[in-house]
Amino acid sequence: MNKQQLLFYILELEGTFVFAMSGATASKQHGLDLFGIIAIAFIVACGGGIIRDVCIGSIPPAGLKNWYYLVTSTVASGITIALYSFIQRLKHPVLFFDAIGLSIFAVTGAQKALLYSQNAEVAILLGTTTAVGGGLLRDVLLKRIPVILRKEIYASAAVVACIIVVLGNHFKWISSGWVSIIAVSTCFLLRILSLRYKWHLNFFFTKKSNH
Amino acid sequence: MNKQQLLFYILELEGTFVFAMSGATASKQHGLDLFGIIAIAFIVACGGGIIRDVCIGSIPPAGLKNWYYLVTSTVASGITIALYSFIQRLKHPVLFFDAIGLSIFAVTGAQKALLYSQNAEVAILLGTTTAVGGGLLRDVLLKRIPVILRKEIYASAAVVACIIVVLGNHFKWISSGWVSIIAVSTCFLLRILSLRYKWHLNFFFTKKSNH
Amino acid sequence: MNKQQLLFYILELEGTFVFAMSGATASKQHGLDLFGIIAIAFIVACGGGIIRDVCIGSIPPAGLKNWYYLVTSTVASGITIALYSFIQRLKHPVLFFDAIGLSIFAVTGAQKALLYSQNAEVAILLGTTTAVGGGLLRDVLLKRIPVILRKEIYASAAVVACIIVVLGNHFKWISSGWVSIIAVSTCFLLRILSLRYKWHLNFFFTKKSNH
Numbered sequence: 001m002n003k004q005q006l007l008f009y010i011l012e013l014e015g016t017f018v019f020a021m022s023g024a025t026a027s028k029q030h031g032l033d034l035f036g037i038i039a040i041a042f043i044v045a046c047g048g049g050i051i052r053d054v055c056i057g058s059i060p061p062a063g064l065k066n067w068y069y070l071v072t073s074t075v076a077s078g079i080t081i082a083l084y085s086f087i088q089r090l091k092h093p094v095l096f097f098d099a100i101g102l103s104i105f106a107v108t109g110a111q112k113a114l115l116y117s118q119n120a121e122v123a124i125l126l127g128t129t130t131a132v133g134g135g136l137l138r139d140v141l142l143k144r145i146p147v148i149l150r151k152e153i154y155a156s157a158a159v160v161a162c163i164i165v166v167l168g169n170h171f172k173w174i175s176s177g178w179v180s181i182i183a184v185s186t187c188f189l190l191r192i193l194s195l196r197y198k199w200h201l202n203f204f205f206t207k208k209s210n211h
Numbered sequence: 212m213n214k215q216q217l218l219f220y221i222l223e224l225e226g227t228f229v230f231a232m233s234g235a236t237a238s239k240q241h242g243l244d245l246f247g248i249i250a251i252a253f254i255v256a257c258g259g260g261i262i263r264d265v266c267i268g269s270i271p272p273a274g275l276k277n278w279y280y281l282v283t284s285t286v287a288s289g290i291t292i293a294l295y296s297f298i299q300r301l302k303h304p305v306l307f308f309d310a311i312g313l314s315i316f317a318v319t320g321a322q323k324a325l326l327y328s329q330n331a332e333v334a335i336l337l338g339t340t341t342a343v344g345g346g347l348l349r350d351v352l353l354k355r356i357p358v359i360l361r362k363e364i365y366a367s368a369a370v371v372a373c374i375i376v377v378l379g380n381h382f383k384w385i386s387s388g389w390v391s392i393i394a395v396s397t398c399f400l401l402r403i404l405s406l407r408y409k410w411h412l413n414f415f416f417t418k419k420s421n422h
Numbered sequence: 423m424n425k426q427q428l429l430f431y432i433l434e435l436e437g438t439f440v441f442a443m444s445g446a447t448a449s450k451q452h453g454l455d456l457f458g459i460i461a462i463a464f465i466v467a468c469g470g471g472i473i474r475d476v477c478i479g480s481i482p483p484a485g486l487k488n489w490y491y492l493v494t495s496t497v498a499s500g501i502t503i504a505l506y507s508f509i510q511r512l513k514h515p516v517l518f519f520d521a522i523g524l525s526i527f528a529v530t531g532a533q534k535a536l537l538y539s540q541n542a543e544v545a546i547l548l549g550t551t552t553a554v555g556g557g558l559l560r561d562v563l564l565k566r567i568p569v570i571l572r573k574e575i576y577a578s579a580a581v582v583a584c585i586i587v588v589l590g591n592h593f594k595w596i597s598s599g600w601v602s603i604i605a606v607s608t609c610f611l612l613r614i615l616s617l618r619y620k621w622h623l624n625f626f627f628t629k630k631s632n633h
Contacts, residue, residue, distance in 0.1 A: 141567070
């Protein structure tokens, strides 16, 4: 395992950890019991990747097969429960780490889908699914309209990262290591800057929500 | 591609288009942003087929692999957003085109499932899933009790079409082209007549809803 | 088919039947039509197993392929509709049979996942999914926060049964028949005793629900 692989490995565990924390926090807010919290945390962290693996035929899905995903998300649940009142005040750090998770999951998801399917569209759609699928399942299970369908520049940042992965793989201008780094950074910056400057995608129509 | 294949191809794109429009309209009503609208439109149009393909082992699913599904549903989203106030008044035409989509998706879904699994029950269940799965996902994501579980003679019309496909394939009374045409027409007529004459399936019990 | 296989076969049909009844009862409470009731009953009875089969690559899923699951769940729906007012008073017997279904589905699910994947974690996660997945889908489709994420010692009993299956298979202390019997009995007792004595998993934190 070279340095770059090690970095991605660490970042993927970091993404698993942060996504699991977001799932555990939301479950605790909804009054779930211990099993419910651990289950939702695992689903947020691994749900998107499991959908991707089922769709590309990587059976059984990595999220079910590799114990460190389950261990990481369970540890994240434990820490969330233990430090709950502290974590609730952590809005900015959590958004920061969540943006890292989003970027990493989009890029590694798109790369795996490309490897298995050799199809650009599959890579873009399933890379995005890897990044946002878990959060979507969390909101469905907790009876909320999925945040990613309402919050601006979240899934769209993942789509941009996946497109960079596909273009980089197709044109081979630079090494695949650099492609990954550029894709992750772009997604991360788009997400963070959109939070900072309140960018959004509603340039086509004024927002008339019925809520 | 002969004339009949061309007809089915056009009808399938029509079904994709109309289902995507229904998804985009529902998303706009719920105040989703541009990405959310395009995502829900795509899920309504392709979700049922993706579930079918995962269950029969057609990997990666056609809905993710063939770019024209995504393009069709994105164009349908754009048109829905641009002509929103006009489309809201179009109730009857939309129900008409939706009935065509339902019939086509049921028949092509049952045929594909039969081809892969050689199992009549799989064909009936997954043909129906192809036709109604997308709408079901739409309602789950938008936090509604799925309309297809409440509205009468919608999924049941798809079931009838799938049974005709399976019987036609088994007994080979007539060419498979005619089987498709009879199945599509039966589903379409059942659906349209049930709308016109308010047929429903509650002949076993009076409806006592707690809503 | 020897005596033990016959017993498990009967118990699996019993589980299918009881899970379908729970789905049909919930659907009737929510005012669904006949098709909706049969569909939800089938999804509760077979949904967990279908997710398991897709994740281990057993294609097409047993729940879609073997007609007796669909027949059993449809018969259960018919009986539920016919005897609705009687069944609503049956709370204790239903919980008793549901605990049998939970135990059987967890053990047979874990065994099948182990057979296909040869991976202990996959067996535990997918055995539990087999047991609780259908109920989870029911609650999502009927717009409820999944009961299994809130009710104590339900999914956790299934997890314990799956761990016994995996340990029994690994260490081979006793015959696999005895492992199954021990696993099923443990899950069943845990569930029944937790109902009787109101055990729960919230020993880490006092319950502060926002509902």
